[in-house]
Structures are given as structure tokens and as C-alpha cells.
Amino acid sequence: MSEMTQTMGYELYQGNSFGVLPEEFEDNSVHAIVTDPPYGVVEFETANVEKMREGTGGVWRIPPELDGNKRKPLPRFTTLTADDKDKLRNFFETFGEAVERVLRPGGHVFLATTQLLMHEVSKQLDAAGLERRDVLVRETKTLRGGDRPKGAHDHPEYQNVSSMPRVYWEPWLLYRKPFDGRLDDNLSEWQTGGLRRESDDRPFTDLLGNGKTPKEETEIVKDAHPGDEEERVAHPNLKPQKLMRELCHAALPLREGTILDPFMGSGSTVAAAHALGYDAVGIELDETFYQMAEEAIPELTKVPTEIEQRDDVTAHRTESQSLSDFS
């Protein structure tokens, strides 16, 4: 069962994407998917979400406070068992098949992942018949990796050792649904197949600048939490509007169509698409995150970034507003 809210420009479903997609979406109906799924799958299973909310660990690590600032919880993907990895494969197998059906030929998928698991996700998307196009590098300094071995303080010779590199980038897989023939024909038939350029001088590139989520955006999402004051926390994986608008802009080569986020969390993709004047659909399983998205999207949409200041975007918004004036 899913619940749905419709607002001018976007639709939100509360439910499991693997139920909502077959029930609500026709074949070849979506122009692009921009999504930040549960990287390891287990971290968003109900029991682990409860542990995260109670601050009692599980797969979530609560990093130590720094300068009196509370850090957001981080899932530990190094602890995944063989069963967890099987679940992950099944999850992305089902996802790949669902996406391959609903996307228009030539439609792109932008999918956030992690260094440790991206190969597993990629294999499932390949098997579903999608074409791998690139891995986008989002520069972002995280607290992952770089730890000294346990008990290093008892072994001075281990002080200069870390188990893994400190992670300074986030991978985004870029896939496309195959199409027959030439790109220009596909653009005219399905309005998909290419990526929109940043400007006449500069194509969309696979290196995405440093984009930490600004405090203002985290506060919007925290305030959207339906609980009491002391329970209110932002979504642990809130993505910045600047990044999401950059991706949504690239995703619609002719600035026409619908962007889907089947794992919308607190709604950063839907807000980004809406800020650019694009139609969007978001699906979220967890009731609390869904309620946060409903409240947060209108506010996140208003956050200014440089992307919507581009001539390309302002021209599109003016055109679509004048069209709706006559409809």
C-alpha cells in the first residue's frame, strides 16, 4: 500500500519503490532517475533505522563529537556479512529491472554509491541490460577510512598506519537505457539519450566540485522532522542542493520530462528538480523521512545556488511559466 501527495510540479509516494514502480509507472515513462539509494541496503532496514534513531549503533557508527559539534551517524559498510551482500545483490537486481522498464530509451540513471560496494551495484545494473557510461566523482571530504588499527596507542609502531585511505570523494554511477539508432533521432522521439551541457562553452563533466551540505539545508530538514524538539535530526544522508541541481540539470538534455527519485529520503532530488522548473516524482518507504520530505521540499526549493542562475535555467523557467499562463 502506498500513500501519494501531488503538488504543482511534483508527486510524492510513501511506500516501497518495488511495489510503487510496478503499480504506478508505465513502461518507458520516466526521462531520468537521479537517486541516492541505501548504499549497503541493511542500514535502512527497520531494525537498523531504529538503532540509528536511538543512537545505539548497529551498522551505524556515531562518530565522536568534535569541538562540541555532534556528528551525524555513518553506516559501516566493512561489517556487511555474506548474507547482507546477497540482500544487496537482490535489491539492486530488482532495482535494475524496474528501472530498465520505466525509463525511456536513452534515459539516464545517476546513482550515488560507495567505493566499497559500487562494483556489486554495477554488476546488477549491467545484468539488467543498462549501459554503464561513467562514474562521476563528487569531491567531498568524509569521515570514512583513515583510522589507525585498534589498540594503536599500545603499539607506537602502529601510530603511522591506517587501515584504509581517508575517503575524499563519492562515486555516482552513470547508466543509460540503451536505444536503437542515432542520438539525434532518439532525442526527437524520446527527448533522452544525451546530457545537457553546463553552457555553450562547457559540457557536463564527470568531476563534481566540493559540495558539503550547507548548514542552512540541514536545518531545514531537521525542522521538518515531525517529532518533538529533542527528537529532531536531519536525514543522515541529506545531499546538497547545488549537487542535486547540477545532476538534475544534466539529466534532461532538452529540459523536458520527469525526474524520478525512488529513494527520496528527505526530498533533496525532488526539491532540486522543482527549483529548475522540472517535474519530479519521489518515493520513500520510511514514514518519518516521508513526512520530512513533504515539509522540507518547498523550503529546500527556495535555497539559492548558482545553478538556477544560469541563463539556460532562467530561460526555461520563464518559458514554462509563460506556457502555463495560457493553459
Ligand SMILES: C[S@@+](CC[C@H](N)C(=O)[O-])C[C@H]1O[C@@H](n2cnc3c(N)ncnc32)[C@H](O)[C@@H]1O
Ligand atoms: C540514502 S537515503 C536518501 C537520502 C536523500 N538523498 C536525501 O537527501 O535526503 C535512502 C533512502 O531510501 C529509503 N528506502 C530504502 N529502501 C527503500 C525502498 N525499497 N523504497 C523506497 N524507499 C526506500 C530509505 O528509507 C532512505 O531514506
